[in-house]
Amino acid sequence: MVMIAMQSALLGWHAYRSSPVSDEYGHFYAGIRYWHHGDLHSFNVNPPLVRALGTLPAYLNWDELADFTPSFDMIDTLRSGALSRVSVRSEFPFGRELYATAPKRFQQQLFWGRLLVSLFAVAATVAVFRWGQTLYGVTQHNPSARKLSPYGSAIGLVAAGFWAFQPQVLAHGSLITNDIAVTAAMLVSSLCFGRWVRSLHWQDAALGGATLGLALSCKFTALLLCPIYLAFVIWRYCSTRQPRIIGQATLALAITLLVIALPYGFDGVGKPLGELKFSEDALYGQTNDEIASRFENAWFGGIPCPVPEQYLNGMDRQQSDFREGIISYAAGMNTTHGWWWFYLYSMLVKLPTGTLFAIAASLLYLIGRIFDRDHRWSISLDQVLIGCVAAAMIEITAYKSGFAQQHRYILPLYPFLFLLIVAPLARHYESKPGRIVNAGILVGLLATLIASIGIAPHWLGAFNTVSGGTENGHFHLFNDATDWGQDNDLVAHWIATHPQHRPLKLISSTGLGMGIREAYPEFAMLGRYNDPNQKWLIVSKSDLSRNPSLLHSLPTEPIEPIGASHLLFRVDNAAVPPIR
Incomplete structure (x- = not known):
């Protein structure tokens, strides 16, 4: 509870003192459009759930927003094709204009919305603690007994501490953007999915489907969970041959699609794929009606769309951004494309030195185990799942190198990484090297906390001492x-x-x-x-x-x-x- 109270206070502090950041103008305007006009197109590169939550206080307490109309119109400019696809995000200038009309009122309502969205960061802290507690609290001599050792809660607290006091978590967790929200939802979804794969209970399958739908409703990044989950389901079925797995997986999928469709009001669900028209295709045309659907003559054109139309439209628009590229910068280099190593580099310079020290200590532990011929590996299903999600996050960010300017895209890796680096604490070492590794992890957590408090509340722009400060x-x-x-x-x-x-x-x-x-x-x-x-x-x-x-x-x-x-x-x- 002390950790939750400290994290909540720090999140609230940043939410109060931070001016609106660049993306929040677009999120705020699009959220208001969602509530007052049912607009699903604005900012459709992300699902509407998080921005709807972040603008709920403004919707309830700022009646004048219903009548706000931007003083300039970009529609003719967009249709002229004079601008590139990347630059035609009208929600950003419209949101900035809204802010300019009433800065103090905007900031006030934004603050309350930030507090609501920051609950995702707190929920992730609880989830990391709970997963670490159950994952490493199992006795080493009898892992199947599921008996918690006295050290389980302590290990869970260490993992949760690395998450709760990360400068970037405190910064982005108190903004009405999607990155911490999708991170928390992916973590909870993975926790629930692992529980279902072990138990094969119907209620766990339903919960797993609901939490996966929540993750997919936060940001498209969560889509990387789908192939991982599918692989685990196939493995579980092949190893047990229980028909109920197919039924439970079908139930989970149905609930997932239902949860995704809810924020969209089921708009476009069931529409034949051949009738879908994408906003990116219509950008250079006169009207959307004159643009033929790209799937009109495809063999699957008659298949009903399982998700809302704007869900697919947003993914298509986002892929356009990746293809065209955006101005990127790293390590003194400017370019119009990204680099596969960008997100690894950004973690190297942004993670606190204490966290890097803990990661290094954990890697030394892993290397020592690899070269220990007498060691017998005992890896749980949950550890494999956590490792798969972490590896997938690194792989997808390396593959999507169309631009490199947003460190926050790697944040979903953080809780899974922290759950892995505390693994050595689960072993009760009597050897000196083992005690040094464990001490290194604990010292790394303490150093992370000190560094985070020392830079407060300027967490967004914080860099570690390894990079020069x-x-x-x-x-x-x-x-x-x-x-x-x-x-x-x-x-x-x-x-x-x-x-x-x-x-x-x-x-x-x-x-x-x-x-x-x-x-x-x-x-x-x-x-x-x-x-x-x-x-x-x-x-x-x-x-x-x-x-x-x-x-x-x-x-x-x-x-x-x-x-x-x-x-x-x-x-x-x-x-x-x-x-x-």
């Missing part, structure tokens, strides 16, 4: 890893309370896009000081990453950081770069 994070990653707009209020307050730093220029394009500068009078005032004699410059770390010429034109050391996302420089007249 948070102050040097912009040399490694950008976007959601450095400046995602979380410090807009902080930067505005700093400018207002430091009038001696004039003339002053602000370069911050990632967090301060269309419609956002207008919401801050502090930023608007900077225009009068935008002249060749400027001596002071505030730069977003994301802009430093994306613009090497800007970075090289500045002094080597900044005067001071502003939060974890911006830096203050004093520059000579000739060194002032142009505003981008």
Whole structure:
């Protein structure tokens, strides 16, 4: 309970002090459109469940939102084909415009929505603890007895602690985005699925189907669970030859599809696949009716669609993003495509040093077991399942390398990784090497907690000491890893309370896009000081990453950081770069 209370307090703190981040404008606008107009198309690259939950307080308490209409129309621009598919996400500028009309009201309602969504992070903490407790609490001498040892709860707490106090979990867990929600749902789904595969009870099959449907309703990332589950079902059937497995799997699938369809209001469920029309195909046409369905003449065109139409439409739109690529940055390199190693690299620089130390200690334990000829392996079904999900997350992120700019996409790996790295604690070592490994894991947890508290509440832009620390994070990653707009209020307050730093220029394009500068009078005032004699410059770390010429034109050391996302420089007249 102490851990849950601490995590909840930290999540609430970040939810309160963080400005809306880049993606939240789109999520908020799309969520409001969902509640007031039943709009399923806006932000359809993610299912509507999480944004609906995150905007429920605004829907209940902000009546004026029902009448909000953006002051500009992008439809004609989209149909003209002048913009690429990646850049035509109208929910983002519309959400920014909504924020600019009432920043304080927007932030207030966003805070309550963030608190609701942060329950996913807390639920994942409970799930990690429970799974670690049952997984490693089994006695080593009689694993089939399912008798919990006195160490089971302690091991579960260690695994849960690595999750609960991760800086990126605290940061993303308190935003109305999908990443922590799908992570928690995938974890709970895997826990319930493993229970069903062991027990083969009908109620466990039903629960497994419901939790898989919940995961698939949070984000398309959860689709990677489907082939893994299918493989385990086939293995279980082949090993037992029990016909009820087929019936239970069918029940679970039916419940999964039902849960997926609920947030969509069953829109398009049962529609022949040959009649489906995808928004990406219609983008360059005059009207959607003039675009022929890509499946119109396919052999499966008459098969009823088992999921909502916009569910498939969103997946198609997301794949278009992967194919076209987006500006990517890592390790000082800019490109329009990604790298297979990006997410492994992002973990290397973002995970706290203590967590990396614990991972290294656990790997040493594994290597020692491999070379121990007297060792007899005893791996449970749950451990195999956890390992399969972890390996699949690494594989899918390496394969989907169309762009590399969002560290948060690897977050679903975290709880499964933490459940694996605490495995050595389940063995009661009497040897010195064994005690060193276990001590290393516990020290790693303590160091993780200290590092997380030390950087609070700037978790979103945190980097470990191995990478050079948070102050040097912009040399490694950008976007959601450095400046995602979380410090807009902080930067505005700093400018207002430091009038001696004039003339002053602000370069911050990632967090301060269309419609956002207008919401801050502090930023608007900077225009009068935008002249060749400027001596002071505030730069977003994301802009430093994306613009090497800007970075090289500045002094080597900044005067001071502003939060974890911006830096203050004093520059000579000739060194002032142009505003981008």
